[in-house]
Amino acid sequence: AYLDNAGAGPITIDVYNAMRDFLDLYVNNGEPWDDVLVKVYENRKLFAELIGAEADEIAIVSNVSTGLAMIAASIPFKGRVVVSPLNFPTDIYPWLTLRNKGLISEVVFVNPVGGYVPLEEYEKAINDNTVAVVVDYVSWITGYRENIREIARIAHEHGAIIISDSFQALGVIDINVKYEGIDVLVSGLYKWLMGPHGIAYIYVNRKSLDTLTPAVLSWHGVRDNVVKRKINGWSNVFSSPFNIFNAEPSKDSSRFEMGTWTEISLYGGKAALEFALKHEMPKKYTYTEKLIDELIDGLTDLNYEVITPRSSKAGIVVFKTGKHDLIRNNLSRRGIEVSSRPGTIRISPHFYNTMYEIDLLLNTIREINPNS
Numbered sequence: 001a002y003l004d005n006a007g008a009g010p011i012t013i014d015v016y017n018a019m020r021d022f023l024d025l026y027v028n029n030g031e032p033w034d035d036v037l038v039k040v041y042e043n044r045k046l047f048a049e050l051i052g053a054e055a056d057e058i059a060i061v062s063n064v065s066t067g068l069a070m071i072a073a074s075i076p077f078k079g080r081v082v083v084s085p086l087n088f089p090t091d092i093y094p095w096l097t098l099r100n101k102g103l104i105s106e107v108v109f110v111n112p113v114g115g116y117v118p119l120e121e122y123e124k125a126i127n128d129n130t131v132a133v134v135v136d137y138v139s140w141i142t143g144y145r146e147n148i149r150e151i152a153r154i155a156h157e158h159g160a161i162i163i164s165d166s167f168q169a170l171g172v173i174d175i176n177v178k179y180e181g182i183d184v185l186v187s188g189l190y191k192w193l194m195g196p197h198g199i200a201y202i203y204v205n206r207k208s209l210d211t212l213t214p215a216v217l218s219w220h221g222v223r224d225n226v227v228k229r230k231i232n233g234w235s236n237v238f239s240s241p242f243n244i245f246n247a248e249p250s251k252d253s254s255r256f257e258m259g260t261w262t263e264i265s266l267y268g269g270k271a272a273l274e275f276a277l278k279h280e281m282p283k284k285y286t287y288t289e290k291l292i293d294e295l296i297d298g299l300t301d302l303n304y305e306v307i308t309p310r311s312s313k314a315g316i317v318v319f320k321t322g323k324h325d326l327i328r329n330n331l332s333r334r335g336i337e338v339s340s341r342p343g344t345i346r347i348s349p350h351f352y353n354t355m356y357e358i359d360l361l362l363n364t365i366r367e368i369n370p371n372s
Contacts, residue, residue, distance in 0.1 A: 006348035018271035046273035052176035056252035073215035079131035115142035143308035143316030152181030174282035195272025198262035
């Protein structure tokens with residue numbers, strides 16, 4: 001039973017076939033450059049559809065960490081940045097680096113209570129000097145699903161933007177960035193969206209583009225970039241020279257794109273997004289939630305302390321144990337894959353998992369650690 005989708009999900013047959021077809025094409029005909037440019041645009045459109053945005057609000061980068069670093073270096077300097085300690089380290093380190101360089105005035109951590117951060121903590125931390133609030137949509141270490149819409153409301157009341165890493169949410173639950181009030185969203189594919197490594201997406205709403213100017217600009221981020229040339233009908237995107245004396249950022253989110261993309265991942269990424277949209281993956285959460293509830297009930301019956309709040313969850317369940325490595329290693333030897341973290345076990349089923357697999361996991365944990 002594979003129950004570690006929060007670490008990395010399996011790729012679909014569609015993704016495998018798309019990436020294999022790219023390799024065959026490359027081997028037989030060389031780099032399909034013009035088609036790569038088309039795939040960039042198609043990926044932007046599909047990701048925008050998934051989150052309720054527009055294609056020109058999407059940029060494609062190699063991974064989430066790169067995307068967040070690009071955004072961090074683009075916000076108006078000085079001011080306060082509010083972060084959650086339940087965030088993945090990627091969503092914390094850039095802000096500490098900028099603070100240490102004197103480019104932002106302070107980084108303020110909100111205080112979690114148990115496995116979540118109460119809204120009152122955000123209300124206390126966010127003030128009129130705040131420039132950004134950085135919150136993971138779902139915490140990787142507790143499984144808590146944040147009330148992003150309310151946090152966004154608080155941030156906007158003080159003139160700050162909200163930045164959300166949604167890697168642990170997309171593919172599990174439905175996200176509409178307009179409804180939620182998210183200004184910047186970043187996510188990859190290789191977890192719940194069952195796609196490849198080597199590709200990630202940045203959403204920046206049009207209003208935020210007025211204040212987010214890249215600290216550095218590269219050739220895919222300029223106004224007259226090759227993707228724009230291609231979608232505007234150019235047969236040869238290099239038939240006119242680039243203006244190297246005036247680097248003007250693109251007017252849309254492509255300003256955050258840097259060098260050439262991981263081409264094979266564009267093909268696999270397109271297939272993954274098409275799969276998610278075709279099969280309406282977020283709408284399957286009604287079923288996934290039953291698996292999660294069964295997990296929480298079963299672990300509670302085994303006398304484990306479950307950190308994940310039942311009232312605000314997504315696809316992750318985390319419980320405390322001093323035998324995390326013992327349990328994880330024994331489960332793996334029996335063909336059940338989960339993740340261990342210091343003092344905890346993280347279980348993350350997806351829509352393709354079954355109730356039988358959840359019961360198998362719980363029974364196996366009981367056998368491994370009978371005195372739990």
